[in-house]
Amino acid sequence: AQSVTQPDIHITVSEGASLELRCNYSYGATPYLFWYVQSPGQGLQLLLKYFSGDTLVQGIKGFEAEFKRSQSSFNLRKPSVHWSDAAEYFCAVGYMEYGNKLVFGAGTILRVKS
Amino acid sequence: EPEVTQTPSHQVTQMGQEVILRCVPISNHLYFYWYRQILGQKVEFLVSFYNNEISEKSEIFDDQFSVERPDGSNFTLKIRSTKLEDSAMYFCATHQGWGYGYTFGSGTRLTVV
Numbered sequence: 001a002q003s004v005t006q007p008d009i010h011i012t013v014s015e016g017a018s019l020e021l022r023c024n025y026s027y028g029a030t031p032y033l034f035w036y037v038q039s040p041g042q043g044l045q046l047l048l049k050y051f052s053g054d055t056l057v058q059g060i061k062g063f064e065a066e067f068k069r070s071q072s073s074f075n076l077r078k079p080s081v082h083w084s085d086a087a088e089y090f091c092a093v094g095y096m097e098y099g100n101k102l103v104f105g106a107g108t109i110l111r112v113k114s
Numbered sequence: 115e116p117e118v119t120q121t122p123s124h125q126v127t128q129m130g131q132e133v134i135l136r137c138v139p140i141s142n143h144l145y146f147y148w149y150r151q152i153l154g155q156k157v158e159f160l161v162s163f164y165n166n167e168i169s170e171k172s173e174i175f176d177d178q179f180s181v182e183r184p185d186g187s188n189f190t191l192k193i194r195s196t197k198l199e200d201s202a203m204y205f206c207a208t209h210q211g212w213g214y215g216y217t218f219g220s221g222t223r224l225t226v227v
C-alpha cells in the first residue's frame with residue numbers, strides 16, 4: 001500500500017535559519033508529489049508539486065523541494081525561514097495507476113523562534 | 115486566484131442526525147474529492163467523483179456516506195446518521211486534470227455531540 005512518512009512531528013528553527021522538512025514515500029512507481037501547508041483552523045494550501053522533469057521544483061513563499069528517486073524522498077527546503085512560516089506541513093503522494101487520490105503524511109509542525 | 119468554497123465552516127450536530135456538507139468547486143474543474151482530518155491525525159481520502167459518478171472510495175466511505183452534484187455546481191457530502199467518530203475537518207478538493215494539482219477548500223469542521 002502507498003504510504004508517506006514524515007519522520008519529524010515537530011521542528012523548531014530560528015527566524016532566518018534554513019529549513020529542511022523530510023518526506024519519504026513507500027512505492028516505487030512514478031509518483032506525483034506534493035507539499036501542502038496548513039495554518040491552524042485553515043485549509044490546505046499547495047506549496048509545490050512534482051510530476052516529471054527537473055527534480056528540483058520551486059514553489060510559493062520561497063520554498064523548494066528536490067525529488068530523489070534513489071532515496072524515495074521529496075524533502076522541502078527554505079533557505080531563510082520567516083516567522084509567518086510557522087504552520088503544519090504535509091507531504092502527499094499520488095499515482096496515476098491508483099486513481100487520483102492523494103495519500104498524506106502525518107505532517108510536520110514547524111515552530112519559528114525569534 | 116480561484117477558490118474552492120465550503121459551507122458551513124463549522125457545524126455541530128447531534129449523534130444520529132443527518133448532515134450535508136457543501137462545496138462549490140472551481141468552475142472548470144472536473145474532478146472532485148472529499149477528504150477528512152480527525153483532530154491531530156493525518157488527512158485521509160474519502161471519495162473521488164468524476165463525470166457524475168463515484169470513481170473511487172475508501173473503506174471509511176461506508177453506506178452512511180453519499181455524494182452528489184445536484185445542480186451541476188454544488189458538490190455535497192451527506193452523512194445520514196452521524197456518529198461521534200465522524201467529528202473531523204472535512205475538506206473538499208478539486209482539479210481540472212492530474213497535471214494541475216489539487217485545490218483544497220478551507221474545510222468544514224464537523225462536531226458530533
